[in-house]
Each structure stands twice: as structure tokens, then as C-alpha cells.
Amino acid sequence: MKLTILGCYSATPRTLGNTTAQVLEINNHMFLIDCGEGTQVQLRRHKVKFNRIKHIFISHLHGDHFFGLAGLISTFRLLTREADLHIYGPKGIKEVITLQMKLADSWTNYKLCFHELSSKESQLIFEDDNVEVYTIPLEHRIYTNGYLFKEKKGDRxxxxxxxxxxxxxxxxxxxxxxxxxxxxxxxxxxxxxxxxxPPKKPKSYAFCSDTVYKEDIVPILKNVDVLYHESTFLEAHAHLAPKTKHSTAKEAASIAKQANAGTLILGHYSSRYPDLEVFRTEAKTVFENVKLAEDGKYFNFN
Amino acid sequence: MKLTILGCYSATPRTLGNTTAQVLEINNHMFLIDCGEGTQVQLRRHKVKFNRIKHIFISHLHGDHFFGLAGLISTFRLLTREADLHIYGPKGIKEVITLQMKLADSWTNYKLCFHELSSKESQLIFEDDNVEVYTIPLEHRIYTNGYLFKEKKGDRxxxxxxxxxxxxxxxxxxxxxxxxxxxxxxxxxxxxxxxxxPPKKPKSYAFCSDTVYKEDIVPILKNVDVLYHESTFLEAHAHLAPKTKHSTAKEAASIAKQANAGTLILGHYSSRYPDLEVFRTEAKTVFENVKLAEDGKYFNFN
Known part of the structure; x- marks a missing residue:
């Protein structure tokens, strides 16, 4: 299981900070999770093969999580993609993408399959012989899901x-x-x-961005190997977290601890903080195994 | 009059090549022309003050000319912009931008004024004491306008x-x-x-992208000081130009010559060409004063 961070900053893309996008390689799949503006350039920069992406999971329809999607779909077309592309995201995602294609009179020559989500309960939304994907209902300013990726138990x-x-x-x-x-x-x-x-122990990865501190998700995350949880704020601005429906580094750590996660990865940092190390320091007061997402960084979990 | 090229490549953004966006400073205005994905990052990189942009002109609704617009509008909001923003572009632009805002539940706290275009004749679309802006009806795969910016004759x-x-x-x-x-x-x-x-001689700038070779525009461009004309292809691929409704470098030069332009700037290069200098060489066989757009390059015309 390998996770590549393409972007991990909140709000707006900057010269040296991309908005949310990640690639998860798990059991022969390559899943793209969120797709902020500029994701296609980040994919090129980090040499991710475009054709290996067959499933894209969008957490919510704020621009810093999906304004790169229309461009990526359009580029797939220009690259004469043939494979189906499955897009999971909130209701409305199909309308806005198809409107952009209609206005450009640029229809894909590959099959675009939208899987629109509106449930507030965790659901199994993808399954094959190797992997299951569940939604993690989060609480943000608009309808938002995290995603839980679970390898299936393999053969002996x-x-x-x-x-x-x-x-x-x-x-x-x-x-x-x-x-x-x-x-x-x-x-x-x-x-x-x-x-x-015995078979290799199946791995699991949970992506939780964006969300206010929400203990309800702990049962879904129970014993997850790797948890990415947003930490927009440090303690100094903890008062902004409930107001903007975001979390602090310590709150992310508290979720990781309650869920008995193996590793916590922090991200979705507010750009007001020049030093990311403080996020780790604050989180570590609650949970030991903390890593920091950074653009272009990858994590191998085997 | 100063022109800054934020992006000048066709089709898709790449690690070292941005899609179309330009900033024209003319007589105290700062006009943004087209807004491909990543434009807001290019604006930051080249230190353009966001608040000075009050008018955005979009040529057409292909992604490489406007997929950066929704993100820019959203970032203006996050930066607590107060000034009105005027957006000129083809009919449909209002629907697609407002749908994105609606889905994000993120309305601007500044006034967003759409000026939707649908005429196939050249029109005066903006005028104040200093500047006039006219559309230049182009011929592309979808409804497209170039824009002609003309300083008014100043006082003695x-x-x-x-x-x-x-x-x-x-x-x-x-x-x-x-x-x-x-x-x-x-x-x-x-x-x-x-x-x-006597007053300073008024300057004019014409932006023509994307278009097939179209002599009908020559009268509108007559004696323009600076003409940016797309040159997607070199002669080697001239057969692709009419098919894709784009132009070659020589065709751009021919328009410049017929219009008696002062300077021709080429851009919107297909990424298949590693050496841009060939564009200039081919154009110069028809028209002498040719410059090459490159990302981050700026031109002063005084």
C-alpha cells in the first residue's frame, strides 16, 4: 500500500502549496482521492501513469478538493483514453462536470461513470476481489464524505x-x-x-478531510492501519475549528487514538502556518505515531 | 502598455507549460485575458496584485482557457475582496460558475457581474474615459471571441x-x-x-486565440500596435489547422501583415514542438516583427 500526497494545503493553491489530492496504490488499484486545481500537473510531476487511474473519489464540492477534476477529465480525453473512469462524489458532481463538457462541446471518448452520494450513513460503494471502499460521513460546511479503503483478506x-x-x-x-x-x-x-x-494481513487506509472533530466516525475507523485526518488548525486557533467545521492537530490525534489507528497522517494545513513541525508536536501529545503530509511525499505501508 | 504572459500553451497544463492566461496593463487598467487551470498560481508567481484585476475577458469555454476561473473567483472571496468583478465571456459562463458556487455553498461577498456574449459581430463591450474594448469574432470549434483593447486619445x-x-x-x-x-x-x-x-499616441492590443485562419478579422485589427495571434501549428502540421480550427505561425503572420500590425506575438503552441524558435522563423518569412510568448515573459510597449 503506497500513498502519494499530490497536495495537502487548504483553501487555495499557491506557488509552493497544492490543494488536496492523493493517490492511493492498494492491491493493484490506483485510486485518486480528491482533485484540487492543478492535480493533473502534480500527477505529471510525480510520474503517476494517467491510465492507471480508473476510480476517483471526491470528498466534497469545495474548490480546493475538486476544481482540478474537469481539467483532468478533459486531459484524459486528449490523451485518447479508452478505459472507463468511475467518479464517486456528492450529488451534483455529474451536473457540473457534464455542463462543463457541454459548454466546451467536448465529450469524452471513454465511458464516464458517476456514482453520486447522498447518504449520511457509511456505505460500501466499491468492491472487487481485492478491495472494498466505504464512505465515512463527515461533518463539514457542505455534504462531505471521507473514504475507507480496505484490502480484502487474501488467500493463504x-x-x-x-x-x-x-x-x-x-x-x-x-x-x-x-x-x-x-x-x-x-x-x-x-x-x-x-x-x-497465513495470508498477508490486509491493510486499510482512511481519508478524512474536511471535517469538524466528530467522534461518531471512530467506530468506522476502528483499527485502521493508516488514518489521514485533516488538521487545518493548531491549538492557537482552536476556536476557529468548530466555526469553520475543521479540526486541529490534537483533535485529529484524538480520533486516531480512539480508533486505535496504526499511523496518523496530518494534512490540509491552513497556509497561515509556516512551520508544519508544530502540527506533529501538538498531535504527539495525544497520539504517538504521527506523520506529516507534504506535497510530493509518499508513504509505503507494507 | 504592458503584457504579461501567464500561460501560452494549448490543450493541457504541464509541469513546465501553462495554458492560456495573460494580464494586460493599459491606461491604469489591469485586464485578465483568459484563465486556464492554474492561472491563480501564475498570478501569484508573477506578483500580480489580485485586487487590481477588475475585468476578466474569456475567449471561449474550452478548459485550457477557463478552467482556472472558478478557482480564482473563489480565492478572491477567501481574500475578502470587496471590489466588483466583471466577467466577459460566451453565454453559459454565468451558469457554470454559479453552479459551482451553489454546489460549494460559497457565494462571493463582492459583486460578480457577468457580461455574456453571443453576437457574431464585433461589439464595443467596455468603455470608460481611458479605454475601449471590442470583441473580435473568431472561428473555432465553439463560439469564440478575441478582444481588442484600445486606449482612447488622451488630453494634450x-x-x-x-x-x-x-x-x-x-x-x-x-x-x-x-x-x-x-x-x-x-x-x-x-x-x-x-x-x-500633443497627447501620447494611443496604443492598442488585440488578442486572437483560438481561431482558424480568418481574413474577416483583418479590418477590425487594422493598424493595431500589438497583435497576439494563436499559432498552434508549424507548417509541418498545417493540414491539422483547418480541421481543428487553429492556425499556423505563417497564417498568424499573414493576418499581422494584412492588418499592418506593429508587432506580432505568437502563442498557444502545441506541446508537440520542443523548439519555439521555429515558430518565429516560419512567421518571419511573412512578417518581420515577430515575438514569442513564453510563460512568465512580459512585453512593454510604450
Whole structure:
């Protein structure tokens, strides 16, 4: 599981600070999460292959989280993309994107599939053999979802030496990977654990931006491996957080602690703070394992 | 008159190439012309004061000319702008911008005035004491206008020494600036030319992007001081120009020559060409005074 931060600042893009966008590589998927203005340039800068992006998840329709989407869709078209593109986001996202295409008389030559969200409960919105994606209902000034990405539990791995030693027909290998005990060629029942290794522990990643401090999300996040939680403010401006429906670094840390997260990544910093290290310092008073998002930084979690 | 090129490439923004946006300073105005994705960052990079922009002219609704507009409007709001903002552009621009604001529940706290265009004839769309702005109907894949910015003829300048020498009451200075002859304190008629200097020759700038080669615009451009004309293609790809409704460098030069322009600036280059100098070389076979737009470059015309 690899997370690349394309932008992690709030409000407006600046010369040295992009607004929210991230790429999550998880179990053969490459998910784009949020798409602030300039995301397509950040994708190029960090050499993300455009064609590997098949799913885009937009948290909410504030510009710093989605004003790069129309341009990216348009660039995909110019690059003669053929693969379907799935876009998950709040109701309204389809209307605004299609209006822009209509005005430009520029329809995509690939299939654009919108999945509009309006539920206030956590929902399973994507699932395949490898990964599940759930919404995390957040509380912000407009309808907003975070997203929880969960690897599915993979197959058990065959212990090839042990399997051969046990004289099991290859026809049973699939059953073994699925965890079943099987009979060998002599009709003896072989315990699965004796000839297989346990599957790799599935990883999970939760993206929570933008939101006021909201304990209701803790059960959804329980035991998540990596939690990105917005921390727009430091303690000095904690009074602004509830008013603007954002969080402080300490509040993000409190959510991470209650959820028993493995790692907390902070981001969505207000540009009023020149020194990001203070975000980590404040968060660490509540939760130990804190990392700072920075534009262009990537995190490997294996 | 000063022109700053914020972006001059076609199609999509890249790490080292921004899409179309320019700032024209003319007679105390600062006009923003087109607003591709990333324009607000380019404005910051080139230290253009956001508050000085009161009028934005959008040529057409292809993304590489206006996907930065919604973000810029939103950033103006965050910066607590108070001055009115006037936006000129094709019909539809109001709907798409207001839809984005509605979805974000982010209304501007300054007045946003849309001037939607749909005429296929050149029109006077802005006028004050100093400047006039006319549309230049272009021919592209969708409804598109170029813009012609013309300084008005200014007042004559007083020759202070001569005025005092001639013993003229200060009450007549305004009349003198307006070009009238006046009587001095002894009742003698003083010829205007004897005590004033002629006004500075008014400058004009024409912006023509995107368009197929179209001689119909020549009369509108007649004797323009500076003409920016798109040159998406070189001769090697001249066959693509009519198909995509763009122009070659030589075609831009031909328009400049027929219009008797003072200076031609080329831009809107296709990213397939690594060497811009070839654009100038090809254009110069038709028209002598050719300059190349480049991101961040500015031109002073005094």
C-alpha cells in the first residue's frame, strides 16, 4: 500500500502549496482521492501513469478538493483514453462536470461513470476481489464524505515443500488456498495449517478531510492501519475549528487514538502556518505515531 | 502598455507549460485575458496584485482557457475582496460558475457581474474615459471571441513654461488640454499648439486565440500596435489547422501583415514542438516583427 500526497494545503493553491489530492496504490488499484486545481500537473510531476487511474473519489464540492477534476477529465480525453473512469462524489458532481463538457462541446471518448452520494450513513460503494471502499460521513460546511479503503483478506499461501511432501493432488491447491483441509492421494485428511502459510494481513487506509472533530466516525475507523485526518488548525486557533467545521492537530490525534489507528497522517494545513513541525508536536501529545503530509511525499505501508 | 504572459500553451497544463492566461496593463487598467487551470498560481508567481484585476475577458469555454476561473473567483472571496468583478465571456459562463458556487455553498461577498456574449459581430463591450474594448469574432470549434483593447486619445499636455509666459489664467488650462485656443489675461487669442504638446499616441492590443485562419478579422485589427495571434501549428502540421480550427505561425503572420500590425506575438503552441524558435522563423518569412510568448515573459510597449 503506497500513498502519494499530490497536495495537502487548504483553501487555495499557491506557488509552493497544492490543494488536496492523493493517490492511493492498494492491491493493484490506483485510486485518486480528491482533485484540487492543478492535480493533473502534480500527477505529471510525480510520474503517476494517467491510465492507471480508473476510480476517483471526491470528498466534497469545495474548490480546493475538486476544481482540478474537469481539467483532468478533459486531459484524459486528449490523451485518447479508452478505459472507463468511475467518479464517486456528492450529488451534483455529474451536473457540473457534464455542463462543463457541454459548454466546451467536448465529450469524452471513454465511458464516464458517476456514482453520486447522498447518504449520511457509511456505505460500501466499491468492491472487487481485492478491495472494498466505504464512505465515512463527515461533518463539514457542505455534504462531505471521507473514504475507507480496505484490502480484502487474501488467500493463504501454499507451503510448496509441505504440499508436495504431503502428496496432495494439484487439483486441491485452490481449496487449500481458501483455507480448507483436503484429503491427499492416500485418502488421509491433511490439516490446512500444516501445508499453508497465513495470508498477508490486509491493510486499510482512511481519508478524512474536511471535517469538524466528530467522534461518531471512530467506530468506522476502528483499527485502521493508516488514518489521514485533516488538521487545518493548531491549538492557537482552536476556536476557529468548530466555526469553520475543521479540526486541529490534537483533535485529529484524538480520533486516531480512539480508533486505535496504526499511523496518523496530518494534512490540509491552513497556509497561515509556516512551520508544519508544530502540527506533529501538538498531535504527539495525544497520539504517538504521527506523520506529516507534504506535497510530493509518499508513504509505503507494507 | 504592458503584457504579461501567464500561460501560452494549448490543450493541457504541464509541469513546465501553462495554458492560456495573460494580464494586460493599459491606461491604469489591469485586464485578465483568459484563465486556464492554474492561472491563480501564475498570478501569484508573477506578483500580480489580485485586487487590481477588475475585468476578466474569456475567449471561449474550452478548459485550457477557463478552467482556472472558478478557482480564482473563489480565492478572491477567501481574500475578502470587496471590489466588483466583471466577467466577459460566451453565454453559459454565468451558469457554470454559479453552479459551482451553489454546489460549494460559497457565494462571493463582492459583486460578480457577468457580461455574456453571443453576437457574431464585433461589439464595443467596455468603455470608460481611458479605454475601449471590442470583441473580435473568431472561428473555432465553439463560439469564440478575441478582444481588442484600445486606449482612447488622451488630453494634450500643457507646456507649463509657455502657458505661464503667455499669461493665461489657470481656469483655462482644462480647455487647453482639450485642444481649444483660449484668450490670455490681456484678451489676446493664444493658439493651442503654441502652449501645449500633443497627447501620447494611443496604443492598442488585440488578442486572437483560438481561431482558424480568418481574413474577416483583418479590418477590425487594422493598424493595431500589438497583435497576439494563436499559432498552434508549424507548417509541418498545417493540414491539422483547418480541421481543428487553429492556425499556423505563417497564417498568424499573414493576418499581422494584412492588418499592418506593429508587432506580432505568437502563442498557444502545441506541446508537440520542443523548439519555439521555429515558430518565429516560419512567421518571419511573412512578417518581420515577430515575438514569442513564453510563460512568465512580459512585453512593454510604450
Amino acid at each position: 499461501k501454499l507451503n510448496i515443500d509441505a504440499v508436495e511432501e504431503a502428496n496432495i493432488d494439484t487439483a486441491y491447491y485452490r481449496k487449500l488456498k481458501q483455507g480448507f483441509d483436503v484429503k491427499n492421494e492416500d485418502g488421509v485428511l491433511i490439516k490446512n495449517e500444516a501445508v499453508t502459510f | 499636455k500643457l507646456n507649463i513654461d509657455a502657458v505661464e509666459e503667455a499669461n493665461i489664467d489657470t481656469a483655462y488650462y482644462r480647455k487647453l488640454k482639450q485642444g481649444f485656443d483660449v484668450k490670455n489675461e490681456d484678451g489676446v487669442l493664444i493658439k493651442n499648439e503654441a502652449v501645449t504638446f
